[in-house]
Amino acid sequence: MSKNPRITSEEVGIIKKAQAGDESAFNTLFYRYKGFVENILFQYIKDMDEAKDIANIVFLKVYDKLSMFKAYDSFGGWLRTITNRTAVDYLRKTRERQLTLGEDDGRLPSEESRSAEDDLVNHLTYDALLAEFDKLPEVTRKIFRLFYENNMTVEEIGDALNIPTGTIKSTLSRTRKRIQKKLKV
Secondary structure, three states: OOOOOOOOHHHHHHHHHHHOOOHHHHHHHHHHHHHHHHHHHHHHHOOHHHHHHHHHHHHHHHHHHHHHOOOHHHHHHHHHHHHHHHHHHHHHHHHHHHHHHOOOOOOOOOHHHHHHHHHHHHHHHHHHHHHHHHOOOHHHHHHHHHHHHOOOOHHHHHHHHOOOHHHHHHHHHHHHHHHHHHHOO
């Protein structure tokens, strides 16, 4: 995956203008970071056309949440987090739709059915991930839920749980690595 883009003082000014409601500034952010977001999405979805469509959803979320954004030097990381979560949500909804439809008409495997097989593998991995998640200590599960499900920042989680942000960052990092190693991802 590509690294988080470095933020410049010019971009901080653009972000602040966009936060103040300047549509031209938001369009500048959109076009500047569109490729970055699409590349992250492509890593998950493996279909560039679909990634481009979902990028629009990411930027709608950015537009909605931009007024709350304060850590200007970590804009790329913030944008990456929103993008990752949107991709995971998309894959989860796609998997649920396919499981609900129960597509199997006895024909030879097509590109669509191979995709459904891939989704089944992803589903098995997702179930294994949920099983590992259930094994985590309660505080760690709370941190993960607030971070991944509620889209809270590390600072917001620290305030909500009265835990130092450094502890939250290390908990997220260590736990991710442990789960990846366990699932051999």
